[in-house]
Amino acid sequence: MITVIRDLAQELQQKPHLDKPQVIFFDAMGTLFGLRATVGEIYAAIAVSFGVTVDISALNAAFLDTFRASPALAFGESDLSKLQPLEFDWWQAIASQSFQKIGALEQFEDFTAYFQLLYDHFATAQPWFIYEDVIPCLNYWQNQNVELGIISNFDSRLHHLLVALELENYFQSVTLSSASQTAKPETPIFQQALAKHQSQPHQAWHIGDSFREDYQGAERAGLKAFLIERPG
Known part of the structure; x- marks a missing residue:
């Protein structure tokens, strides 16, 4: 090693x-x-701007459990116009299940709007x-x-x-x-x-x-x- x-x-x-x-x-x-921070910390920080507060440790643990249990991120699709929606939906399912596991999903008025902001955030250097x-x-x-x-x-x-x-x-x-x-x-x-x-x-x-x-x-x-x- x-x-x-x-x-x-x-x-x-x-x-x-x-x-x-x-x-x-x-x-x-x-x-x-x-x-720079755990996934739970990042998810929770952006959720605050949507009026949602959660237990960060619980959310991070829920994310890790959900991520590990998810099917492979592999679609065999090279056309970006078809691939990108598949990728988005794959990650959104993980995020929504993570919040669902800690009983916080219902706090969102528009989870898709939240997740779009979150998804775009991970494509930046920040x-x-x-x-x-x-x-x-x-x-x-x-x-x-x-x-x-x-x-x-x-x-x-x-x-x-x-x-x-x-x-x-x-x-x-x-x-x-x-x-x-x-x-x-x-x-x-x-x-x-x-x-x-x-x-x-x-x-x-x-x-x-x-x-x-x-x-x-x-x-x-x-x-x-x-x-x-x-x-x-």
């Missing part, structure tokens, strides 16, 4: 005999960037921060002519978020579960990402913070996998 992405860059510098990968893939949330080791290492690998990509169990808002965080120019590819038919840890999503770089599994690394989705998934797909441990 690595604790910072910088460790990998240093290993390449210190051990030049190591085979340099053609491409390095990254998970997004929890690997490249994280939330709730996120970039881990301090990320930019130096992305610069290093770019200078080494290593291709970079993202494989994420997220939705099309990630494209807007990468622009907002000024990360978009580092990555040659972004592979999203929502536009795919499967999500990590399933092998096909890794294969889709590899195809974008015309790369074989043994020529690729994958770095992520989930043992199941990132480490085990990448290993099963034949990539060299690295598990990163982020604080919190």
Whole structure:
């Protein structure tokens, strides 16, 4: 396990005999960037502007339970005009069920209006921060002519978020579960990402913070996998 992405860059510098990968893939949330507050805190803060107050800890726990029990965010739809409503509905169902579990859903006069504001908020830079080791290492690998990509169990808002965080120019590819038919840890999503770089599994690394989705998934797909441990 690595604790910072910088460790990998240093290993390449210190051990030049190591085979340099053609491409390095990254998970997004929890690997490249994280939330400044818990999901429960963010949900609750925006709910206040709609006259709704909740127990933040209870809401966060309800969100985590609902999120983990939800079906994969994978629709196999590349047409954004069709994909984006599917993504919106998927997340709205999680949010509404989270509030329902703590008995607060009925407090909203217009839950859809609340959720639209919440949904758009997560596509901005405001709730996120970039881990301090990320930019130096992305610069290093770019200078080494290593291709970079993202494989994420997220939705099309990630494209807007990468622009907002000024990360978009580092990555040659972004592979999203929502536009795919499967999500990590399933092998096909890794294969889709590899195809974008015309790369074989043994020529690729994958770095992520989930043992199941990132480490085990990448290993099963034949990539060299690295598990990163982020604080919190």
